[in-house]
Amino acid sequence: MSAAPTVRLEGVGVTYGEGAAALRALAGVTLDIAAGEVTLLLGPSGSGKTTLLQVMGCLLRPTHGRVQLFGRALDGATPEALAALRLAHVGFVFQHYNLFPTLRAWENVAIALDLKGRTPPAQREEAMALLDRLGLGDRATHFPSELSGGQKQRVAIARALAGTPGLILADEPTAALDSRTGQGVVATLRELATREGCAVVIVSHDPRVEPFADRVLHLEDGRVLDDRRVRRDEAS
């Protein structure tokens, strides 16, 4: 028997609002996200990409269907239980980095480790190790305002990696970056999936992300229109 997928969605639907004002964001989405793979979610604005990301990240409970994270069904989980699951298993990378402007680079990473219960010395050590790994060791004491866009995004990735989550969800991680920096960020995510074996899901409009993906899902009107594997050796 094979291991449970990182994420399993079965007939997942999300509708915002009620009655005539109801807006269907997802409709009957069924898919598995496997460990070690980079999955790219493509689609026009309003197609449901971000909603799908929120459902996978335990931020949003679907109106219909079932969600499993590492084999655990999320039906009926309380907001606090969902927060605990996010903390334990999910790392987020946001389009606008969402770093804490009052904290230095290493402190931004350390906060995530503090949430996971690490002692202050361990926070410092692990945060520094993560920043070193992402090539930011010499920028650790800088505030976000003193970093470039690419550096900020790498700090955000280091924060997402704090505590080695099994699932990394990245929402438009290259949107605020120039082409070269964006490629560097996606390459880093790709490397994480390969080396750490974590599942990486990227929402992006950027076609240059596709060469780094193992799988591309195309969404439209809340449905998965296309689900295809990419032969990376050929694509890149």
Next chain:
Amino acid sequence: MAGTPPRHPLHGTTLLAWRNLTHDRPRFVVTLIGVVFAVLLMGVELGLLVGFARTTSGIVDHSGADLWIVPAGTTNVDIAGRLDERRRFQALAVPGVAAVDPLMMQFGFWKKPDGGNESVALVGVDIASRRGGPWNLVEGRVEDLQQQDAVIIDRLYAAKLGVQRLGDTIEINAKRARVVGFTQGLRTFTQSPYVFMTHRNALAYSNYRPDQTTYLLVTLAPGADAEGVRRAIRERLVTVDVWHTAAFARQAQKYWLITTGAGSALLLSALLGLVVGVVIVGQTLYATTVDRLPEYATLRAIGAPAGYLNRVILKQAGISAALGFGVGTLAVYAVVAITAFGNVAVIMPAWLVLVLALLTVVMCAFGALISIRRLVRIDPTSVFA
């Protein structure tokens, strides 16, 4: 490694709270000024209350007696009827009583050297026992009161009474008197300064008969049961009230502070300080929280439990409280020092500092509530907006 971070004592929610506060320095300063102002207001009003309370019962507190025999229905030490001296001997006959000393208190007119008049409270004490006698003497000697026209007054009221130095003469109830000593800090709530003299002289200055006094101060024999003796005196003397000294002091405080409304006014002002503090802390903390909502949403999104967010807010309130309390208490002590030489005393005993600290914590905690209520409703999906 070029960017090795320095070790510092703050981490987690404490670090976030500190940086949230200090990142916007003008707002932080406004918060602190608000807390300091509230602490100062509460501290001064409560200190005034304690000062007034001690003033109203000063004679009783410093009497050194165990029990006070007072005319029936007496509500405070400044205003009372009279007792016959035979009561003294009746009390002395009660087992457990070691000594009974008279203390006379009556209002009189003080004629200043320049001719003006002031109302004063004559305090006639038994010099041998010194029960109810002057304390905090800074000039002269208590023994000098044995001279026929000798009186001791307090330095605080010397100017009001037209007196500058020892030996100055004035008139009390149209009889000559001479200042032989000064005390320091013996205030009066009635604004009629205490004028200490021997009981014998007090009789001469007043309209009392030679066999009359105002109070009888009882000293118990070693090992005597105070409550038992008090009841026994009450039963034997019948038309008097008998108080434990501490109880009579409290009664005097209650009378002046509650029946006159002075205490309520001070408490109301202290409450106003508390409300002002809650509003200022609440408003500035809420503004900081609203400014940082995206960061709180991010924290929630990456898995922070609600309690983690609340701790950040509460620590912000706690830091504001601690710093505001520290500076505010220093300001209160400055007021205490300034008023030490004035007619109105602000007194800050250690227990009141603790009360003030508790009130500051309560103030800041209430101020934090509105921010916490806002964070309860935070939507972690807003980080994708």
